[in-house]
Amino acid sequence: MAALTERLVDRRLGFGADEPYVRERDLRVPLSDGVVLLADLYRAPGPLRPRPTVLMRTPYGRDGLGSIIGSLLARRGFQVLVQSTRGTFGSGGQFRPFLHESSDGLDTLAWVRGQTWCDGRVSMVGPSYVGHTQWAIAPYADPGLCSMNADITASEFTSTFYPGGAPGLLNLATWVNQIGRQERIGAVTGFLATPVFSRRKRRAVTSQPLQAADVALTGAPVVFWRDFVEHAEQPREFWAPAEHDGFDAAAMPPVCMVTGWWDLFLDRQLVDFTALQRGGATARITIGPWTHGDRGSLSTIAHEMVHWLGVHLHDGEHDERAPVRVYVQHADRWTDLPCWPPPEARPTEWYLDADGGLGPDRPAGTPPPSRFVYDPADPTPTVGGPMLQPPSKQLDNRGVEARDDVRVWTGPPLESDLDLLGPVSAVVYVRTGTGIGDVFVRLCDVGPDGTSMNITDAMHRLVPDREATAPDGTTVVRMTLSPTGYRVRAGHRLRVQVAGAAFPRFARNPGTGERTATAVDGERISYELLHDSEHPSHVVLPHHP
Structure with missing residues (x-):
């Protein structure tokens, strides 16, 4: 069944022949504070040998999105470690979104580089929160990462949580429903807009006071929701450990991004891209007519990821495309640009x-x-x-x-x-x-x-x-x-x-x-x-x- 699913994924995303791989489950990754995180290693069959490694850190479990990306890359010849973040899907500690990803990620990176199967070269991949875990590591890693594929994400989340100073209530309620219930009902199911959830969400977001809306939404208190509403008046101070927008662009690895005109992280992602490009980093971005996680974007994300990793881990050739590629809605055309903002606008x-x-x-x-x-x-x-x-x-x-x-x-x-x-x-x-x-x-x-x-x-x-x-x-x-x-x-x-x-x-x-x-x-x-x-x-x- 797994092999059939993988062939269907490859066909849907437009990939050809694949390579065999093995998956080693539940590797234990000790952190400096004594917490142990679990990870799965996707590698080539046969004896272990030092190879470049792709790291993906996710709160959504090592099956589902984790296994899709891990196996997709393994079938393209990459070695991949997919890790469950603190407090999720078997990993120790408490999940406090965004607050531990920098220290935990740097500990994980050091551990990966110390393994006999890693040659010291590490790249990172993953969308949304998984992409943010890359930003939590890349500005501080020494030696640095080889590359990043940071899709539909941003270096800081405060401007997306509280756009213009107003709490982004509905999107956060949707996400809280997922993270608050995902280990009971599954990470994918948590995002489905079922009639029952839609009614529950309407009740929650219209309830007052908002500090108790998490119980109406998920049936139990959710620490992240309480953090979100309790610090709405001074968000930057509380979320400082999750803010990585002060990065030195010249010291950043090559970064590839995919996003959409209707993605909630678009504004901040373009700020990041502009800072990278103006600061001398190697960066490219694709912007399509998509929402966050839109099915129409999946093939683009997958192909950009495989290409970027091939260039920076396997010495592949650049495709020489422009740094910026955007879709002009209702003109039904893609346009290549040298930079953002467009110089001719x-x-x-x-x-x-x-x-x-x-x-x-x-x-x-x-x-x-x-x-x-x-x-x-x-x-x-x-x-x-x-x-x-x-x-x-x-x-x-x-x-x-x-x-x-x-x-x-x-x-x-x-x-x-x-x-x-x-x-x-x-x-x-x-x-x-x-x-x-x-x-x-x-x-x-x-x-x-x-x-x-x-x-x-x-x-x-x-x-x-x-x-x-x-x-x-x-x-x-x-x-x-x-x-x-x-x-x-x-x-x-x-x-x-x-x-x-x-x-x-x-x-x-x-x-x-x-x-x-x-x-x-x-x-x-x-x-x-x-x-x-x-x-x-x-x-x-x-x-x-």
Whole structure:
């Protein structure tokens, strides 16, 4: 059965003939604090001899994803060690996500290099959390890694956990459900969007206080969830052991990345890639029309991994492709670029006007601001976007845009196709009654039939003592929306929407200044959005010729 499954995987991913291998299970890896982690070794049959080794450290078990990647690479002639991280699937200690991966990973790396079957050369692979375990090692390894395949992941997680300062509630609830139940029901099953789980998740994310939502979600307390909500107001301080974005790019190994326009780590991954490339590291990235773990991305991830390892462990030849390869959505084409951001993209400002229009002309005069009221008892709902589970990607936003707590600005029909490729940003001048509030900005593609499909967005949580606020209470909110590769077709219109929530993708703002973990009461927030000559709210779009 295993051999049949492997042949099906190879066929699905587009691989040809394979090589035989053996799998040695439950190798014991002692750490410096006395904890023992378990690992499986995939190697060539016959006597052991020193060979380069691929290391994969995963919290999701050595079967499932671990065995798929381990056996896939072993059938391509690589020696692979797949290790269960601390506190998962037989490994000792307590699983505290992200907090132990650097020390545990460096101990593991030293152990691997001390084995008779390793020649000292080590590369690392794996997506998502597994990719983050690479970032926890690579900047500190001495001698360094030979290479990394860090897919759909990032060097730090705070900006993804708390985008713009607002806790990313729904995606974290999805992940907590998996890690809180995976050893009881299986790692893969934990990610399935079953009706029972969907109902449980809805109850959990709408419950208050949020610090107890883990019990509603999984049936038991989950330490990571408590860490997530308890430290929402000062996240960087608590998650410092998991932040590896201060790396020296010149000392990093060659890094290969795959991600998607709808992946929740896209923003940070492109920051990492840009830092690597500008700092002199060897780096390449592929960005497709995918969500996190999208089936459509699997073949690309697998082939990039095999190629990169072949170059850096087996002295293979580079394929000479460009450092950046991106898919332009709705143009249905791949584009190669020398770097990120695209050097040919022209930043173009589109201004919000008093009549609900959107265009290149800077506003004149002093028209009254646009107003709305946000109610934490009925927060503006989530529609699409970079979600771990459907409904994700693009959805019709008309229902949300018709609400009283959303304001929209729409441009004229385009005379020709408009390709957007690169960073997107926004500057919004806003006043709230108390200085508290969330600002959600979204760019949409409005078709001739009126459908309004989201392209990209961002969230910013206003914290009074951290904002630059004018004497009249106006705050200039400068936001970085997720980058995009997208064609807005001729006859379509661009639209900007602004709201005070996108719930439950982001945790609701109680409006009281209470802590995220313990808030149970709520107060409405009155918003004024300014768009006059002194307060020219606008978005900046990357026009790519």
